[in-house]
Amino acid sequence: MKKTPYVYLWLIYAFLYAPIVVVIVYSFNKARLSKDWRGFTWQWYESLFSNQPLIDSALNSLFLALCVACLATFLGTLAALCIHRYHFTGKRALQGSIYLLTISPDIVMGISLLILFVSVNIPLGFVSLLLGHVTMAMPFVTVTVLARLDSFDENLIEAARDLGASEAKSFLHVLLPLTMPGIAAGWLLSFTLSMDDVILSVFLCGPGFEVLPLEMYSLVLRSQPSINALSTIMFLMTLLLILLAQFLAHPRKKAKKP
Amino acid sequence: MLQNKGFRFFSITTVCIWLGVFALLPNMALFLVSFLDRTDTSFFIPVLTLDNYLRLFAPAFIRILLKSLALACVSTLTCLILGYPFAYLLARSNRRVRPWLFLLVIIPFWTNSLVRTYAIFTILQNNGVLNTLFNRLGLVEGNFSLMYTNFSVFMGLTYTLLPFMILPLYASIEKLNLRLLEAAKDLGAGPVRSFLHVTLPLTLPGIAAGSILVFLPSLSLFYVPEILGGINYRLLGSFIQYNFSKGANWPVGAAASTVLTLLLLLMAVFYRLAGRNEREGGAAALSAPGGQTAPARVERG
Numbered sequence: 001m002k003k004t005p006y007v008y009l010w011l012i013y014a015f016l017y018a019p020i021v022v023v024i025v026y027s028f029n030k031a032r033l034s035k036d037w038r039g040f041t042w043q044w045y046e047s048l049f050s051n052q053p054l055i056d057s058a059l060n061s062l063f064l065a066l067c068v069a070c071l072a073t074f075l076g077t078l079a080a081l082c083i084h085r086y087h088f089t090g091k092r093a094l095q096g097s098i099y100l101l102t103i104s105p106d107i108v109m110g111i112s113l114l115i116l117f118v119s120v121n122i123p124l125g126f127v128s129l130l131l132g133h134v135t136m137a138m139p140f141v142t143v144t145v146l147a148r149l150d151s152f153d154e155n156l157i158e159a160a161r162d163l164g165a166s167e168a169k170s171f172l173h174v175l176l177p178l179t180m181p182g183i184a185a186g187w188l189l190s191f192t193l194s195m196d197d198v199i200l201s202v203f204l205c206g207p208g209f210e211v212l213p214l215e216m217y218s219l220v221l222r223s224q225p226s227i228n229a230l231s232t233i234m235f236l237m238t239l240l241l242i243l244l245a246q247f248l249a250h251p252r253k254k255a256k257k258p
Numbered sequence: 259m260l261q262n263k264g265f266r267f268f269s270i271t272t273v274c275i276w277l278g279v280f281a282l283l284p285n286m287a288l289f290l291v292s293f294l295d296r297t298d299t300s301f302f303i304p305v306l307t308l309d310n311y312l313r314l315f316a317p318a319f320i321r322i323l324l325k326s327l328a329l330a331c332v333s334t335l336t337c338l339i340l341g342y343p344f345a346y347l348l349a350r351s352n353r354r355v356r357p358w359l360f361l362l363v364i365i366p367f368w369t370n371s372l373v374r375t376y377a378i379f380t381i382l383q384n385n386g387v388l389n390t391l392f393n394r395l396g397l398v399e400g401n402f403s404l405m406y407t408n409f410s411v412f413m414g415l416t417y418t419l420l421p422f423m424i425l426p427l428y429a430s431i432e433k434l435n436l437r438l439l440e441a442a443k444d445l446g447a448g449p450v451r452s453f454l455h456v457t458l459p460l461t462l463p464g465i466a467a468g469s470i471l472v473f474l475p476s477l478s479l480f481y482v483p484e485i486l487g488g489i490n491y492r493l494l495g496s497f498i499q500y501n502f503s504k505g506a507n508w509p510v511g512a513a514a515s516t517v518l519t520l521l522l523l524l525m526a527v528f529y530r531l532a533g534r535n536e537r538e539g540g541a542a543a544l545s546a547p548g549g550q551t552a553p554a555r556v557e558r559g
Contacts, residue, residue, distance in 0.1 A: 012340060016363075020373075023373070135281055167262055195370075227376060
């Protein structure tokens with residue numbers, strides 16, 4: 001291919017990255033309102049780390065995201081196995097509702113769960129957020145794991161069985177390890193979805209359990225300069241997670257091939 | 259394999275109960291609430307009424323709905339027009355650099371959308387980057403603000419949602435069998451004709467998936483219009499959120515959300531029609547960033 005079309009690629013990349021780069025640069029700017037460069041400073045980062053409510057909400061979010069990721073991965077993988085392995089009545093409906101949930105707007109999920117929790121008197125807070133986030137993330141895990149299962153070679157299971165492996169053994173030693181990249185990717189995806197979620201949190205958050213995305217939302221609305229620093233940290237965390245996911249998906253074995 | 263009855267029963271029941279309790283039941287409750295009345299002390303009371311839906315015909319709501327739909331259409335079209343050539347070039351790029359180029363799309367896709375909305379805010383704001391840049395270049399004198407307009411909300415939606423268009427498009431263009439294009443060429447089709455009759459129909463599932471992933475969030479991401487359009491800038495999502503928080507009129511909010519659900523179902527039907535033979539492939543494309551399926555395919559060649 002000629003070089004010229006690539007210019008278009010880089011233009012779009014510039015569009016995607018320029019605003020983020022600006023935020024990162026301004027997170028080190030002495031000026032209060034992002035305008036001119038007034039010299040380098042760490043002060044916004046310092047103000048972030050001395051903001052105790054913010055730290056608490058970040059820890060809350062981290063804990064929540066870890067729980068959500070584990071539970072959603074478990075349920076999502078279970079659902080993927082059901083769909084991939086079994087035939088049962090209502091399977092098409094299950095499959096359909098999982099795909100529908102992946103595109104369903106978060107706001108509908110948020111208000112419908114709010115109505116449910118209020119009706120049955122579940123207090124808003126950690127539990128409501130956990131249940132909401134798991135329901136939101138689980139379909140994405142299922143779709144991710146299913147994509148992996150679809151490329152799975154059934155003969156491997158046959159071979160394991162022929163060699164005398166029990167059902168549980170062939171599941172643990174053949175199917176599970178080969179599906180693991182999909183499961184791991186699903187875990188990371190659920191973790192990120194939970195860490196980033198604003199919409200469900202707005203409806204399901206309770207007074208005793210503040211979460212980072214909502215704190216961040218109010219910082220953005222009040223145009224606090226430390227939001228640049230917080231955004232930079234969030235961006236770097238995402239970058240780290242993606243590189244981790246990439247590494248998990250393609251271990252460096254290939255480099256050694258001639 | 260996995261013929262174990264116990265595991266089969268356990269997995270199917272767990273999944274069905276979870277989805278039944280936390281997805282189906284709440285949605286039914288939401289639908290029910292949209293037909294209920296309310297009082298000043300309780301969010302909803304068991305008195306049936308059609309008032310909530312009648313209130314949706316008020317000019318104020320119609321205006322919000324039309325504005326939301328127009329903005330969502332324009333954002334979706336812009337993303338498609340920007341994203342299609344991009345995804346095409348990406349899918350046809352040098353095999354060695356492609357995983358890296360792909361990674362560069364994945365990064366913004368995974369980045370917190372609040373961060374990305376705020377990033378657009380810093381660019382557009384009064385005295386912001388664009389303002390300063392234009393001043394320096396001598397294009398414009400003094401301050402000008404692009405903020406709190408339809409344009410700023412449109413920019414925010416397009417910027418935040420563009421990766422959601424690119425990824426499904428990429429997945430379907432990348433799967434495209436090049437021999438079909440060669441065949442079209444051999445049979446005398448020009449580039450325009452082979453694009454319209456071969457490439458476009460075969461990548462329709464990607465177009466449909468991408469459009470859904472841009473269109474629906476455009477209607478419902480309420481923080482984008484709030485941050486970039488101002489506190490009084492209301493779209494469908496903001497209207498629902500307002501009624502469930504400050505407005506405290508849950509039944510009206512629930513009725514408005516029925517509109518959103520109807521649109522969702524409409525789009526789901528449209529998606530099924532667009533990708534009848536590769537529905538699952540398309541759905542996997544939705545999760546490509548998580549599943550890393552696309553780069554895996556790239557490397558296997």
